[in-house]
Amino acid sequence: MTIMETKDAISGKEGALFLTIGGRSLEFAEITKFESKIEFTKADVKRVGARMDGSKIVGAKGTGNMTVYYHRPEIRAMALEYLKTGKSPIFDAMVVNDDVSSDAGKQTTLVKNIVPDGMLIALLDGESDDVLKEEVTFTWDDFDLLNQFIALN
Numbered sequence: 001m002t003i004m005e006t007k008d009a010i011s012g013k014e015g016a017l018f019l020t021i022g023g024r025s026l027e028f029a030e031i032t033k034f035e036s037k038i039e040f041t042k043a044d045v046k047r048v049g050a051r052m053d054g055s056k057i058v059g060a061k062g063t064g065n066m067t068v069y070y071h072r073p074e075i076r077a078m079a080l081e082y083l084k085t086g087k088s089p090i091f092d093a094m095v096v097n098d099d100v101s102s103d104a105g106k107q108t109t110l111v112k113n114i115v116p117d118g119m120l121i122a123l124l125d126g127e128s129d130d131v132l133k134e135e136v137t138f139t140w141d142d143f144d145l146l147n148q149f150i151a152l153n
């Protein structure tokens with residue numbers, strides 16, 4: 001039986017996030033969390049002679065969320081631009097996982113055509129003992145793997 005080396009577990013703190021907004025690539029060092037996933041749309045497949053229904057993937061939807069410290073102006077600027085001009089807020093995210101202590105190496109994922117579900121416009125919280133953060137939930141419709149982790153044996 002093969003046992004994974006503990007050093008090969010990928011640290012969630014090692015990496016970077018770059019957002020491309022309006023043609024500008026911005027490193028978002030203010031990120032505390034970024035997550036995107038694909039949800040498959042499935043149809044039931046009923047078959048003669050089978051006692052259980054099967055499933056077939058017939059589509060997909062990309063969803064996600066990110067948490068950033070509240071001071072990034074680009075988030076509110078996209079909302080204001082939509083309100084004033086009708087131009088929809090849309091951007092891409094390049095997520096780099098790069099834990100140099102792991103033999104799995106680096107993975108770079110490009111999540112494309114991110115459309116936020118909404119945007120935080122103003123925030124005060126006199127009861128909080130924490131710094132101000134905002135969470136942005138979103139959908140997306142394409143992704144690419146620019147490089148992938150190395151499969152470890």
